[in-house]
Each structure stands twice: as structure tokens, then as C-alpha cells.
């Protein structure tokens with residue numbers, strides 16, 4: 001390790017301060033800049049600030065609110081919204097006196113019944129399975145960390161969540177719904193259902209989880225809890 005390169009990551013946007021503490025005080029907690037690989041001290045970032053790399057200016061971390069608490073709260077709301085979003089009518093199509101309600105689950109099954117099993121599987125994974133797994137994992141991690149626990153299986157959940165959330169794409173499905181509405185508006189009367197409102201709220205919830213929760217802080221809380229258990 002080139003200890004000459006160890007600097008303190010305390011160059012906050014706006015304040016532009018940089019401090020180089022003695023190396024032995026920071027050696028135990030180091031992080032590397034994702035852009036230029038400079039080794040830096042891993043310091044807590046105040047809420048509303050952002051630490052940047054003193055060499056290349058790459059953003060390292062943003063100070064965010066209590067990530068474990070927000071994980072538990074936002075994922076609880078998301079899980080509650082998931083059931084009506086998946087099961088209740090997304091859209092109602094009315095044409096020539098007939099009215100037909102469609103939910104996401106019915107849309108996936110209809111795709112499969114029409115022979116588009118590959119598309120149906122992809123839609124099911126990205127809009128049903130991955131969002132559910134993502135919310136459940138965020139909930140489990142948030143609750144355990146908030147209660148001060150650090151079980152040995154928690155890192156596996158954090159790592160799994162890292163992969164699962166790449167597949168959770170409810171916003172793509174919503175885009176497809178909007179395209180369908182535009183295409184079908186002259187052929188049938190389209191009415192938004194309860195499922196659509198729940199789905200939009202679920203998408204916002206997922207978006208808040210992505211923007212407000214700092215994965216790095218979750219790992220730090222895990223380490224802190226584990227140190228307290230010893």
C-alpha cells in the first residue's frame with residue numbers, strides 16, 4: 001500500500017476544505033476513488049454535503065439521512081403497495097359496451113398465453129419478481145440494522161440486493177403502459193385503475209430507496225453493530 005497517497009476525503013463541495021491527518025489514524029478505514037484509484041480516508045459525510053476526491057474531483061459519497069431507518073420505512077410502504085399494484089386493475093378498457101379490466105399479473109399471463117413466453121418472463125422478472133425481492137431485501141436489512149443486529153448472513157443479503165435492484169425496472173413497464181394508452185386511445189375508452197395509482201406510488205418508493213439510501217452507510221452500520229456485539 002502506498003501510504004504516501006493516503007489523503008483525507010474531507011473536500012466538501014462548497015467548503016472546499018482538505019485535511020491530511022496522520023496516516024496511522026486513518027489506515028484502518030480506507031476507501032478508493034472509483035475514477036483515479038487514489039486511496040482516501042473513509043470519513044462520515046455530513047447530511048447535505050458531498051465528499052469529493054481531492055485529486056480528480058470525482059464525487060465519493062453524499063451525506064444522506066439515516067439509511068437503515070429509511071430502508072425499513074420506505075420498503076414497508078413499498079411492500080404494502082406491491083400487492084394492490086400487482087393484483088388490482090391497472091387500466092379499464094371500454095369499447096362497444098364491453099368493459100375489460102387489466103392488471104399487471106393478467107397482462108403477463110396474456111403475453112404468455114399468446115405465445116410470447118420470453119417477453120412474459122422478462123416482464124414478470126423486471127416488474128414482479130425483482131421489485132418484490134428488492135423491497136423484501138431492503139426491508140430485512142433495514143429492520144435488522146435498525147434493531148442493532150449484525151447476523152453473519154446479512155452481508156449476503158446486502159450483496160444479493162446489489163444484483164437484484166439492477167433487474168427491478170417498474171418504470172419501464174409504466175412507459176410501456178403510457179405508449180399503449182396513446183396507441184389505444186382512439187380505439188377504446190381507457191380508464192386508470194387503482195392498480196395504476198398504486199404502481200406509480202410503488203415506483204416513486206423504489207426511486208426514493210435508490211436516491212436516499214446509502215449502501216456504504218448500511219455496510220458501516222453493519223460493522224458498527226458487529227463491533228458492539230463482540
Ligand SMILES: [Zn+2]
Nearest residue numbers: 033036053056
Ligand atoms: Zn479521484
